């Protein structure tokens with residue numbers, strides 16, 4: 001594989017947090033003031049869906065707005081769902097799919113997640129596809145198998161990987177304060193890239209961003225981003241705080 005410069009990506013997954021006041025204040029006080037090189041770093045912020053319009057209105061600074069989910073179905077009789085076509089129509093260019101909270105709390109299967117990625121791709125949305133193992137799976141030595149099974153399910157339905165960003169989020173590191181060590185994260189990212197090379201294409205392996213997520217904060221971002229296969233972060237808790245700026249800065253300042 002050639003080494004190519006991939007644009008780094010910092011995603012803020014706000015989960016089911018925030019209010020309209022928070023969206024406006026955080027946009028004005030933090031997000032819109034972040035100084036970064038847009039040729040090097042991309043920022044994507046994902047508020048809850050009823051805050052998307054306000055996020056579009058208040059968040060500037062070349063920051064993309066993302067949904068936190070999109071439907072596995074087209075428009076139709078699917079109560080409570082928001083379709084990829086409706087998001088695209090609303091001017092939303094990104095969606096987060098397969099987050100472990102949806103896989104584990106809401107029971108989304110690998111195949112169901114893959115159906116969502118397929119439809120999102122058909123409507124031109126960029127997808128941050130989340131994968132990752134539980135602690136039990138890691139301790140059983142199944143980390144790579146779990147991750148590649150999740151990726152295989154997407155591969156079975158999606159040919160074009162150019163709009164897919166992968167987020168490796170070990171479930172045991174999410175919201176726990178336990179970050180994967182730099183070595184643990186790099187090891188998995190390297191194997192995900194090797195999977196892309198073998199199963200999608202060399203081009204996909206070279207170009208696909210692989211983000212790390214799980215207790216990323218201002219204190220560990222500098223070290224994690226030094227790794228050759230870590231192309232940015234998907235940040236939960238720290239993306240709701242002013243320290244998000246330092247995480248973007250860590251990506252902006254790294255030389256790879």
Ligand SMILES: O=C(CO)COP(=O)(O)O
Pocket residue numbers: 013099169173174175176177213214215216234235236237238
């Ligand atoms: O789930 C995550 C991002 O999608 C990570 O959450 P935390 O950064 O809060 O651990």
